[in-house]
Amino acid sequence: MPLVTSTEMFKKAYAENYAIGAFNVNNMELIQAITEAANEEKSPIILQVSAGARKYAKHAYLVKLVEAALIDTDIPIALHLDHGADFEICKSCIDGGFTSVMIDGSSHSFEDNIALTRKVVEYAHDHGCVVEGELGTLAGIEDDVKVDAADASYTRPSEVQEFVERTGVDSLAIAIGTSHGAYKFKPGTDPQLRFDILEDIEKRLPEFPIVLHGASSVPQEYVKIINANGGALKDAIGVPEEQLRKAASMAVCKINIDSDLRLGLTAGIRQHMMEHPDHFDPRQYLSPARANVKDIVRHKIVNVLGSAGKA
Numbered sequence: 001m002p003l004v005t006s007t008e009m010f011k012k013a014y015a016e017n018y019a020i021g022a023f024n025v026n027n028m029e030l031i032q033a034i035t036e037a038a039n040e041e042k043s044p045i046i047l048q049v050s051a052g053a054r055k056y057a058k059h060a061y062l063v064k065l066v067e068a069a070l071i072d073t074d075i076p077i078a079l080h081l082d083h084g085a086d087f088e089i090c091k092s093c094i095d096g097g098f099t100s101v102m103i104d105g106s107s108h109s110f111e112d113n114i115a116l117t118r119k120v121v122e123y124a125h126d127h128g129c130v131v132e133g134e135l136g137t138l139a140g141i142e143d144d145v146k147v148d149a150a151d152a153s154y155t156r157p158s159e160v161q162e163f164v165e166r167t168g169v170d171s172l173a174i175a176i177g178t179s180h181g182a183y184k185f186k187p188g189t190d191p192q193l194r195f196d197i198l199e200d201i202e203k204r205l206p207e208f209p210i211v212l213h214g215a216s217s218v219p220q221e222y223v224k225i226i227n228a229n230g231g232a233l234k235d236a237i238g239v240p241e242e243q244l245r246k247a248a249s250m251a252v253c254k255i256n257i258d259s260d261l262r263l264g265l266t267a268g269i270r271q272h273m274m275e276h277p278d279h280f281d282p283r284q285y286l287s288p289a290r291a292n293v294k295d296i297v298r299h300k301i302v303n304v305l306g307s308a309g310k311a
């Protein structure tokens with residue numbers, strides 16, 4: 001099956017109260033693990049590529065690896081640019097075979113965000129591609145940009161309708177308390193997403209797909225392995241899975257996960273090297289690392305997103 005946009009995925013997800021997993025990829029092992037798990041669970045899936053991933057692996061390599069996964073699977077797969085910072089990178093991905101792009105104008109003023117997003121939407125829609133916009137700022141780290149919790153701000157529900165109408169975006173990322181990376185909440189505090197904001201947005205934008213970034217749960221079994229092997233992931237805390245399940249049953253149709261895959265991959269390598277310090281064939285340590293990622297994605301699809309069997 002060729003790459004698809006997320007339009008039909010989101011329509012069905014909204015109507016049936018589940019969400020599509022959007023997993024970040026930057027190498028072959030991640031693409032294989034994610035698509036194999038999704039294929040076995042008959043789940044639609046979004047593979048997303050950040051500017052940093054594109055710089056690391058190169059655009060053509062990632063597109064060709066995803067094309068290989070299409071041959072190997074029989075599920076709807078969308079290829080998405082994560083956190084596009086300007087028109088040029090969005091255009092380059094649209095011209096280069098992606099079916100979806102995010103233009104992240106959330107750090108600009110409301111009017112500048114609208115103007116930039118509108119420009120990307122016009123180009124994307126002329127080329128059969130869909131667009132995700134963002135209102136509100138998440139704390140955390142994207143590429144080399146660190147947003148402190150103090151500078152993060154929740155999405156203002158009063159702005160969403162005007163933003164969507166004036167830009168023509170196909171989906172909207174909002175800030176309701178999640179953040180990027182492995183340190184999402186202060187230790188000792190009660191992690192709580194702002195469902196009141198999500199409910200308000202849902203009322204103002206009926207049947208419109210909402211996106212949740214920074215939605216990793218930070219599985220403690222992998223954190224423990226990394227810490228036990230000389231790593232220093234102190235106080236890593238993620239979003240509780242039951243809150244993600246609740247969001248998926250509401251207007252949230254796309255849930256972004258990157259950090260959990262990084263943790264699983266790294267824990268797999270560290271565990272293997274601890275047990276076999278003499279190994280130096282990458283296939284030996286990348287196999288269990290890839291298996292961890294596949295386990296994580298299967299768990300998300302079945303127990304968190306609710307997208308199993310929806311392909």
Ligand code: G3H
Pocket residue numbers: 024050051052053082083141142143144180181258259
């Ligand atoms: O939102 C950020 C994603 O986790 C991508 O991270 O920009 O380091 O590739 P990256």
Ligand code: 13P
Pocket residue numbers: 024082083179180181182212213214215216217256257258259260
């Ligand atoms: P995490 O860091 O929580 O995995 O978030 C990933 C993300 O939002 C990618 O855009």
Ligand code: ZN
Pocket residue numbers: 083180213214256
């Ligand atoms: Zn993000």
